[in-house]
Amino acid sequence: MEEMSGIRKAALLLISLGAETSAEILRHLPDGMIQKVSYEIANIDFVNPTDRETILDEFIEMSQARQYVIDGGVDYAREVLNRALGAQRAKEVIDMLTQIQLRERPFNIARKADPMQLKNLLLNEQPQTVALILCYMQPDKAALILAQFPLELQTEIAERIGTITRTSPKVIEKIEKVIENKFSSYVENETETVGGVNTLVEILNSVGRGTEKNILHALDDRHPDLADEVRANLFTFEDITTLQNADVQKVLRLVDNDDLMLALKGVADDIRNYIFSNMSQRAVETMKEDMQFMGPARLSAVEESQQKIVGVIRTLDESGEIYLRRGEQDAVIS
Structure with a gap:
């Protein structure tokens, strides 16, 4: 499908x-x-x-x-x-x-264009046209382009962006056609920016733990610098101990108890204890009792449950509800 x-x-x-x-x-x-x-x-x-x-x-x-x-x-x-x-x-x-x-959304070709090439072409456009196009672009890309304009034009474009409320679809369509014709020779229509460390990290965070370990071990031999960079950005189940207590509690509220019990099978005591420290005493006692009666579990099942919890953590991180420390990122100031 x-x-x-x-x-x-x-x-x-x-x-x-x-x-x-x-x-x-x-x-x-x-x-x-x-x-x-x-x-x-x-x-x-x-x-x-x-x-x-x-x-x-x-x-x-x-x-x-x-x-x-x-x-x-x-x-x-x-x-x-x-x-x-x-x-x-x-x-x-x-x-x-x-x-x-x-x-x-309109101006799709502009969103795909290289920012510097786009800036060079927009320099000759009217401020109201530039403002309209920037309204439909990715905010970070629009910011990068706006910063390249002279200060007086930055102000005028920003003012027009802030005061635009409605624009006729026919006007947008007319401008879009002109811009597409003008940009067609600058945009790399056949290629797009794909891949890279972030893409690899996203993929590895979604595969099974066994596959993840095998790939990283192989990268250690073939491309050690890449392996180090991926590890610096890759969040694993064991990294849950790097989360703040409040963040762990947010994660636990969204995690199924059966998955949590399976995920804790065979992990180090410090990881299990850190998770338990963010649960009520009654919940911990109940879980410990349930785990005693679980019996052996397949490694693949344990890894699958751990990956589900990592998925919850990544979702909360992407929505800004929790914070993951990665590599050399700045510390959070409270």
């Missing part, structure tokens, strides 16, 4: 919703999209019941997530979805929604 194109998903969804509802939806789509979806529908002979259910579930989740973002922003949406779907699925839904929103 993850590899299925958006057009095919849309076609399956419309088939699942029935002819009357689908016709009403298609009426509101652009002509080009209607043609693509209609062609896909015509080439689907049978909808697997499992695919149908998955598509409908994903559509409902995305619709709810979009509404949560409108109601309270991304952090609010993530918090609600965490409770409803679990940390991992919530992250997947938010990531999909973010990508969809980015594709839907």
Whole structure:
């Protein structure tokens, strides 16, 4: 399902919703999209019941997530979805929604352009045009570009950004076409920045512990500098002792007790004791009793539970609810 194109998903969804509802939806789509979806529908002979259910579930989740973002922003949406779907699925839904929103927004070509090339081209544009484009760009990239302008232009552009409230879609479309034609020779249409240490860390934080260890051991021999950099940014279950007590307690509130008991099987006493120190005495006593009756557990099951807890920690870190110390990052000032 993850590899299925958006057009095919849309076609399956419309088939699942029935002819009357689908016709009403298609009426509101652009002509080009209607043609693509209609062609896909015509080439689907049978909808697997499992695919149908998955598509409908994903559509409902995305619709709810979009509404949560409108109601309270991304952090609010993530918090609600965490409770409803679990940390991992919530992250997947938010990531999909973010990508969809980015594709839907105007000036997509500008968001992909190299910041310095973009700055050189925008220097010759009117301040109101620059302001409009920056409004639709990633904040960090917009900040980098704005800082390259002369001070008097920075102020004028900033003022226009702060006072823009509404802009006609036709005006946006007209400017976008001009900008796309102007930028087309500067943007690397065939390549995008991918990979790197951060991407590797994100992947390793999602694989099993055994795979993670094997890759890092191999990197020690092949590329020791890369291995060191990855370790400096990689959060493992054992690193839970580096969290503040309040942060550990936030994590424990979102962790299933069965996963916690499995995750603690075979870990060092200092790790187990640190986690227990952030639980009530009654909860600790109950867990210790339950663990005595658990019996042996498969290593893969233990590692899977540990990875689930690491996933919760990473989700809370990404939403800014807890803080992970990584590598040479600055200390937090309270």
